[in-house]
Amino acid sequence: MSAFAIQIALVQGLAAVPGGSHWLPFLLPAAHLLLIPFLVRNLSFWGMRSILVGLVLNLTAMLANGGLMPVEPSAVQAVGKVPLSELQPGEHIPGTKNRLLPAGDARAPLLSDRFVIPVPEPFGAAVSIGDVLVAGGVVIVYAEVVGRRGATTGIANE
Numbered sequence: 001m002s003a004f005a006i007q008i009a010l011v012q013g014l015a016a017v018p019g020g021s022h023w024l025p026f027l028l029p030a031a032h033l034l035l036i037p038f039l040v041r042n043l044s045f046w047g048m049r050s051i052l053v054g055l056v057l058n059l060t061a062m063l064a065n066g067g068l069m070p071v072e073p074s075a076v077q078a079v080g081k082v083p084l085s086e087l088q089p090g091e092h093i094p095g096t097k098n099r100l101l102p103a104g105d106a107r108a109p110l111l112s113d114r115f116v117i118p119v120p121e122p123f124g125a126a127v128s129i130g131d132v133l134v135a136g137g138v139v140i141v142y143a144e145v146v147g148r149r150g151a152t153t154g155i156a157n158e
Contacts, residue, residue: 025067047140054133061111068099070106071113075126
């Protein structure tokens with residue numbers, strides 16, 4: 001959870017400071033790397049395995065594209081939070097961990113934030129396959145923890 005908080009602080013805080021967004025391509029992947037030892041130590045949870053795979057996929061996409069997650073102009077436009085007219089290709093998108101890259105310019109495009117979640121503004125987002133695996137893993141871990149606690153307290157046996 002603390003690594004997630006660090007990422008939010010970087011995207012919302014550091015990026016807002018003049019020149020701060022130049023540090024994001026280095027610090028965001030580092031925040032991802034901080035999670036790996038924790039996830040590996042907890043592989044007895046199936047959900048942690050899903051989170052680890054999703055994290056590695058996201059990290060791969062970010063490192064292949066200069067440290068930020070690539071997102072296509074069509075996804076940025078569909079989400080609608082930042083007007084495309086305010087962005088240049090290759091530029092960091094304010095308030096996100098993303099870099100605007102046309103489909104042909106992104107490396108590992110299948111791993112990029114390319115799937116738009118169809119929800120009303122301002123909750124829309126573009127997500128990656130890795131994000132889906134991480135979110136699913138969190139749900140699975142929650143169910144596993146609740147199940148294990150219930151089993152140890154006798155609740156599940158009644």
